[in-house]
Amino acid sequence: MVDIATRVWNHKWKIDPIVRSLIDTDFYKLLMCQSIFRNKPETSVVFTLINRSSKVRLADIIDEGELREQLDHVRSLSLTRGESTWLRGNTFYGKRQMFRPDFMQWFEGLRLPAYHLEKRDGQFELTFEGAWPEVMLWEIPALAVLMELRGRSVLNGMGKFELQVLYARAMTRAWEKIERLRRVDGLKIADFGTRRRHSFLWQDWAVQAMQEGLGPKFIGTSNCRIAMLRDIEAIGTNAHELPMVYSALADTDEELRDAPYQVLADWQEEHDGNLRIILPDTYGTEGFLRNAPDWLAGWTGIRIDSGDPATGAETAIRWWRERGEDPTQKLVIFSDGLDVDKIEELHAQFAGRVKVSFGWGTMLTNDFRGLVDGDALAPFSLVCKAQSANGRPTVKLSDNPAKAMGPKDEIERYKRIFGVGAQAAQPVEV
Amino acid sequence: MVDIATRVWNHKWKIDPIVRSLIDTDFYKLLMCQSIFRNKPETSVVFTLINRSSKVRLADIIDEGELREQLDHVRSLSLTRGESTWLRGNTFYGKRQMFRPDFMQWFEGLRLPAYHLEKRDGQFELTFEGAWPEVMLWEIPALAVLMELRGRSVLNGMGKFELQVLYARAMTRAWEKIERLRRVDGLKIADFGTRRRHSFLWQDWAVQAMQEGLGPKFIGTSNCRIAMLRDIEAIGTNAHELPMVYSALADTDEELRDAPYQVLADWQEEHDGNLRIILPDTYGTEGFLRNAPDWLAGWTGIRIDSGDPATGAETAIRWWRERGEDPTQKLVIFSDGLDVDKIEELHAQFAGRVKVSFGWGTMLTNDFRGLVDGDALAPFSLVCKAQSANGRPTVKLSDNPAKAMGPKDEIERYKRIFGVGAQAAQPVEV
Incomplete structure (x- = not known):
């Protein structure tokens, strides 16, 4: 009817x-x-x-x-x-x-x-x-x-069936990724794909497919609306805009040098546990960690969002050791440019040495590469x-x-x- | 809502x-x-x-x-x-x-x-x-x-998304076949897949995909219900059961020898044009054509439904020539064990020499080979x-x-x- x-x-x-x-x-x-x-x-x-x-x-x-x-x-x-x-x-x-x-x-x-x-x-x-x-x-x-x-x-x-087959292909591709991820022991992965998604409905589909396909390995979505609709965890901590704006507001070089830490001092007042995640790369991870106050080493983990991710994680592990922390108790969240190969590789390299987690974005919610003429649906960097x-x-x-x-x-x-x-x-x- | x-x-x-x-x-x-x-x-x-x-x-x-x-x-x-x-x-x-x-x-x-x-x-x-x-x-x-x-x-x-991806894969495969067939100049092809279909809805999907993907190259379906619902041509002529039963009813060897031709004599009284299609293989194509009455050579075409299809078509061409008919005006319908490779090959071999048409069955409406564990959805011969x-x-x-x-x-x-x-x-x- x-x-x-x-x-x-x-x-x-x-x-x-x-x-x-x-x-x-x-x-x-x-x-x-x-x-x-x-x-x-x-x-x-x-x-x-x-x-x-x-x-x-x-x-x-x-x-x-x-x-x-x-x-x-x-x-x-x-x-x-x-x-x-x-x-x-x-x-x-x-x-x-x-x-x-x-x-x-x-x-x-x-x-x-x-x-x-x-x-x-x-x-x-x-x-x-x-x-x-x-x-x-x-x-x-x-x-x-x-x-x-x-x-x-x-x-x-595009025609009706052409469209249906386009989505059939994209679904097949997404599912094959999920099937590979299912074989990764101890994986923890979240959807971080809202901003680069193909569409809301497609992101919602991908989240549900991850739920069914990965079970408890899928730990949630960054999208609040979908988290609410699907009754799953909303995931996320903080981003570059905090240190960027705090830094722009600094009146002197001294204040500027301190600004990124001031961001996290403010954050620490509000949040604890898994929300205490350092995003260290805004002005270079190496220098940020070298000059960081000791209390920051007590935070729960770090998010690696630019540069070579393995290098970033090794830098963090070294830093925790130097500050007398046990890296195996620390969380490393990878969230930059991930796809299945990279996820498998990083997981193999770091699982056990730290607690590993992934925030998977564009290649989860917008992998339409090669599916239309001229690759006109390929993701791009906006x-x-x-x-x-x-x-x-x-x-x-x-x-x-x-x-x-x-x-x-x-x-x-x-x-x-x-x-x-x-x-x-x-x-x-x- | x-x-x-x-x-x-x-x-x-x-x-x-x-x-x-x-x-x-x-x-x-x-x-x-x-x-x-x-x-x-x-x-x-x-x-x-x-x-x-x-x-x-x-x-x-x-x-x-x-x-x-x-x-x-x-x-x-x-x-x-x-x-x-x-x-x-x-x-x-x-x-x-x-x-x-x-x-x-x-x-x-x-x-x-x-x-x-x-x-x-x-x-x-x-x-x-x-x-x-x-x-x-x-x-x-x-x-x-x-x-x-x-x-x-x-x-x-199977789970909900697993099912959706199964159909996504099957759709992708069907569409890739259609995309290949679209490139075959002068193709004429019909759906003959009712009896071996995966399901009614799947056959109906395949028919609509052929409509959109092949345009006028898709000439209709053997399924009356789908022909009616989708307002397209219903396609088909006659099958082995006619000569088989006529032959079983024959009282003497003489009557048996004549039975397959009696079928077509009865058919000729009822039908003309594109419905006058010979199905010659019930008791061997070679002998059937060799012993056929001359009026049968005037029929519109032949359907090749067993044996090596190219051999069958060559046999028919030879027979038409022997009986003074012009094979280029005759229709050859291939309907046995077809998939895209075979269709392309037969079309390349016979297009122009005769009018060629295809009745595509199982591999259109039930190609789920390799899509589930143990290949448990592979078509079989019922x-x-x-x-x-x-x-x-x-x-x-x-x-x-x-x-x-x-x-x-x-x-x-x-x-x-x-x-x-x-x-x-x-x-x-x-």
């Missing part, structure tokens, strides 16, 4: 919204948002879209009007009662009431702020300006909207980053010079202050 | 019926049924199930109770008004009212006759006994029920054949001794009468 009401209802949509919930975002954005809301609520920031894959000329592929409709739709969203209840009442990392009442009250009243959109040289200049706790929540929906609109433009010309804070430019160095961001002279200043020497470039594909 | 009524309705089904329509059968069964209804209505026949793949122990795989429920459900079916209207009013092979009013009236009142089912040595002994026009309509639903029950038993233990007519055994020789049927002494007698010498055995996989 056709449900006529459903059919008619579907026809009433003016657009097919890509992002339909304010919590269709990464869990760590909400954790960071609360931290910012508490510690730096008055900071004014500019976030900007950066397409590192300049060959993908987004403004030629995506209709500007459609993009505006999708972004406008995101601005119309507010937290639903059920979402609010879930955030207020759910246990995250074993802790109840992780989100405090004052933050929840603010979040319940939030609408995302205005965006600024222009076309230039086949790309979109998309920026968001305003209070840090509001603007930072644009990052994930903006990326998800652009990724999915690009996909839709490619799928537009980010949305804090560009300035209170009028001062932000800088990111990372352990991969290809991921560096910021004005040239500021980059040189940061390199000097953080003692960053020569770095090996890694290709940035996703 | 969930359609609650649909959900509740679905729960009310005691079984999930495999065959849901009396015209979920091959078109040629209905053509032959009408011919038998007209020419041999009083013949009493026994049809029997034969599993040529004795390694597949059906009675160990399929629950007898479930099989009975499915067969009982088939017996509950009768022609619906819409089906009757379609058969009465539709144009088949360019001709209106192919099914005559007296036949339609009989068909509208028909229920399939009783079956006899026993288990022996891990196989089902399934026989149907009664008037030929009724019993012969059991062939396709009986095969479809057994094929699908075997599949269901394998699928029973047939349902006339075993006797008016108490006398039937015989089939075909161009492949592996497909021969009948009592040994009768096979020898038929070989002598039809002048069949040495034959090359071909493996019978589907």
Whole structure:
């Protein structure tokens, strides 16, 4: 039987919204948002879209009007009662009431702020300006909207069965990856793929396939909406925007040198256990760990998000030993450029020496490589980053010079202050 | 929105019926049924199930109770008004009212006759006994029920996403075949896969994929129900049961020698054009053509259904030339053991020399080879054949001794009468 009401209802949509919930975002954005809301609520920031894959000329592929409709739709969203209840009442990392009442009250009243959109040289200049706790929540929906609109433009010309077979191929590929991962003893892996996903439905499929295929090896998803819908763990800690903005706000070299540690001092006041994860690479992992205060060695683990991951993990293990910590009790989360080969390799190399966990992103939720003509669905490297804070430019160095961001002279200043020497470039594909 | 009524309705089904329509059968069964209804209505026949793949122990795989429920459900079916209207009013092979009013009236009142089912040595002994026009309509639903029950038993233990990926893989494989066939210039191909299909829904999917993927190269389906639902051509002519039963009814060697030609004389009275297709292999193609009356050379074409297909086609071409016919105006339909390699090869060899067409069966509607553990979904060779007519055994020789049927002494007698010498055995996989 056709449900006529459903059919008619579907026809009433003016657009097919890509992002339909304010919590269709990464869990760590909400954790960071609360931290910012508490510690730096008055900071004014500019976030900007950066397409590192300049060959993908987004403004030629995506209709500007459609993009505006999708972004406008995101601005119309507010937290639903059920979402609010879930955030207020759910246990995250074993802790109840992780989100405090004052933050929840603010979040319940939030609408995302205005965006600024222009076309230039086949790309979109998309920026968001305003209070840090509001603007930072644009990052994930903006990326998800652009990724999915690009996909839709490619799928537009395809037939019904051609489409079905496209998804059949992508499902088969994803399942074969899951079947390989199933054979990895002691694996712990989470979905980190919201920002680069092919689409919401596809990410939701991938998460469910991981649930069925990996059982307890699948430890959760970074996507709050999916975590809520599927009743699974929401996963995530913190990201580069914290040290980037804290650093931009520093008035002196001395304050700048201290800024990344100040981020974690603030974090330590709020969180314990598995949320105490160091992200050390913003201005070079080596220098960050060398100059770190001793209390940081007591944290639960480290997330390796740029550079050669094995090198990063070995550096962390050495550092823990130097500080008198037992690496076998420490957690190493790999989250950069992962696919099955790399996951197997890193797991084989580090399981037992440390506790290993993986945050799997693009190649879980957007591996459509080679499935359409001209490889027009291949993933590409789109980010949305804090560009300035209170009028001062932000800088990111990372352990991969290809991921560096910021004005040239500021980059040189940061390199000097953080003692960053020569770095090996890694290709940035996703 | 969930359609609650649909959900509740679905729960009310005691079984999930495999065959849901009396015209979920091959078109040629209905053509032959009408011919038998007209020419041999009083013949009493026994049809029997034969599993040529004795390694597949059906009675160990399929629950007898479930099989009975499915067969009982088939017996509950009768022609619906819409089906009757379609058969009465539709144009088949360019001709209106192919099914005559007296036949339609009989068909509208028909229920399939009783079956006899026993288990022996891990196989089902399934026989149907009664008037030929009724019993012969059991062939396709009986095969479809057994094929699908075997599949269901394998699928029973699988998870939801595992199942989805299984179908994703099968779809991908089918689509890759279609993509290859799309590149064959001038191809004409039909679905002949009802009897060996994985399931009704899968056949229906395959037909629609052929429609989208092949466009006008896809000329129709043998399945009447799908032809009606999808508004495409129903395809088919006649089969071995006609010469087998006519031959069994022959009282003398002389009458036996003439029986296969009598079949076609009766057929010629009823049909013209593309329905005048010779099926020459029941008692050996060579002898059949050598001894054929001249009027048969005027028929539209030939169907090659056993033996080496290229040899069969060359034999036909030679025969047409000997009888003063122009082979380029003749149709050769290949319908035995086809898959893409063979289709490409035969098309390359015969296109232009004759009109070529393909009836693609098992490897279109049931290619699940290698997709589950133990290859438990691999197709196998199940047939349902006339075993006797008016108490006398039937015989089939075909161009492949592996497909021969009948009592040994009768096979020898038929070989002598039809002048069949040495034959090359071909493996019978589907």
